[in-house]
Amino acid sequence: MKHITLRDLDVARIGLGAMGMSHGYTGAGTDDAESVRTVHRALELGVTFIDTAEVYGPYVNEELVGRALRGRRDQVVLATKFGLISHTGREGATDSSPANVRAAVEGSLKRLGTDRIDLYYQHRVDPGTPIEETVGVLSELVTEGKIRHIGLSEAGPDTIRRAHAVHPVTAVQSEYSLFTRDPEARVLPVLRELNIGFVPFSPLGRGFLTGTIRSTDQFGPTDFRTGNPRFAEENFRHNLRLADEVAAVAAQVDATPAQVALAWLLAQGDDIAPIPGTRRVARVEENVAADAVRLSDEQLAQLTGLPPAAGDTHNEAQMRMMER
Numbered sequence: 001m002k003h004i005t006l007r008d009l010d011v012a013r014i015g016l017g018a019m020g021m022s023h024g025y026t027g028a029g030t031d032d033a034e035s036v037r038t039v040h041r042a043l044e045l046g047v048t049f050i051d052t053a054e055v056y057g058p059y060v061n062e063e064l065v066g067r068a069l070r071g072r073r074d075q076v077v078l079a080t081k082f083g084l085i086s087h088t089g090r091e092g093a094t095d096s097s098p099a100n101v102r103a104a105v106e107g108s109l110k111r112l113g114t115d116r117i118d119l120y121y122q123h124r125v126d127p128g129t130p131i132e133e134t135v136g137v138l139s140e141l142v143t144e145g146k147i148r149h150i151g152l153s154e155a156g157p158d159t160i161r162r163a164h165a166v167h168p169v170t171a172v173q174s175e176y177s178l179f180t181r182d183p184e185a186r187v188l189p190v191l192r193e194l195n196i197g198f199v200p201f202s203p204l205g206r207g208f209l210t211g212t213i214r215s216t217d218q219f220g221p222t223d224f225r226t227g228n229p230r231f232a233e234e235n236f237r238h239n240l241r242l243a244d245e246v247a248a249v250a251a252q253v254d255a256t257p258a259q260v261a262l263a264w265l266l267a268q269g270d271d272i273a274p275i276p277g278t279r280r281v282a283r284v285e286e287n288v289a290a291d292a293v294r295l296s297d298e299q300l301a302q303l304t305g306l307p308p309a310a311g312d313t314h315n316e317a318q319m320r321m322m323e324r
Helices: 032-044 060-068 098-112 131-144 157-166 183-194 233-253 257-266 281-292 297-304
Strands: 003-006 009-012 049-051 077-082 117-122 147-153 171-175 197-201
Touching: 003 197, 009 077, 032 060, 032 281, 060 098, 077 098, 077 147, 098 117, 098 131, 117 131, 117 171, 131 147, 131 157, 147 157, 157 183, 171 183, 183 197, 233 257, 233 297, 257 281, 257 297
Parallel strands: 049 077, 077 117, 117 147, 147 171, 171 197
Antiparallel strands: 003 009
């Protein structure tokens, strides 16, 4: 697989998001054994970038990734996140106070079974803690060797600039796909100005761009998509047309819709490393094969020109936690 650099961090340009192995998409239950096989198969196929977070589960996803990487730790760039769980007793949804960062990193290191985290993200911007204080303690952790690189997730341009002025930010993670184009207008230009890499999560539109979701009846009762505005009935019917357009291009290039959606993302720049999530070996094989899919200029333009998806990307509470 081709590699890119997120600022100065070398990664395979298609990573693996581990969240869905134990969080968010688990309406039909979990299968840790298959998830571990999926991680191992990803490594065999050249994936070097694994993403998790303490809040997934919570905690159990980091433990699962740690088990899967036992004896293989040095093969991967390991990323995790802090800030959506408070270890200081603070009320509210976010806590990126220096005390909480230090408590969080120790827990993640233990659960992951490692002595360092390669890329440590603030999961959401904390309005109760100046970003300078948060990045200040992260910079100390870099000096101490507990983390190697600093990342932000769903941060807006001003926060990115302020954070980067304290310590270089290696990567910003946000939702980005043909299903969610929000970062293009304001975030991506700032990242490229500052030479910060970009890590799109949900690059398959939470499964929508795979073409396999034709009804919300396919979701289990605890699947978070059941309460997502984009999957509400009227929006869902509108958005099916977008998925159908991706499938039409896929037929032209003898690829799957998921591979075309990823190939479009990869064509947006050599500073982008999407992290499609899966817990199945077959799906990771399909996703990794997108590295070889080539879209013509006309096909890229056709996809880029698709109308935006209908509905907010998250419910009201989650939207309040995202900087735009």
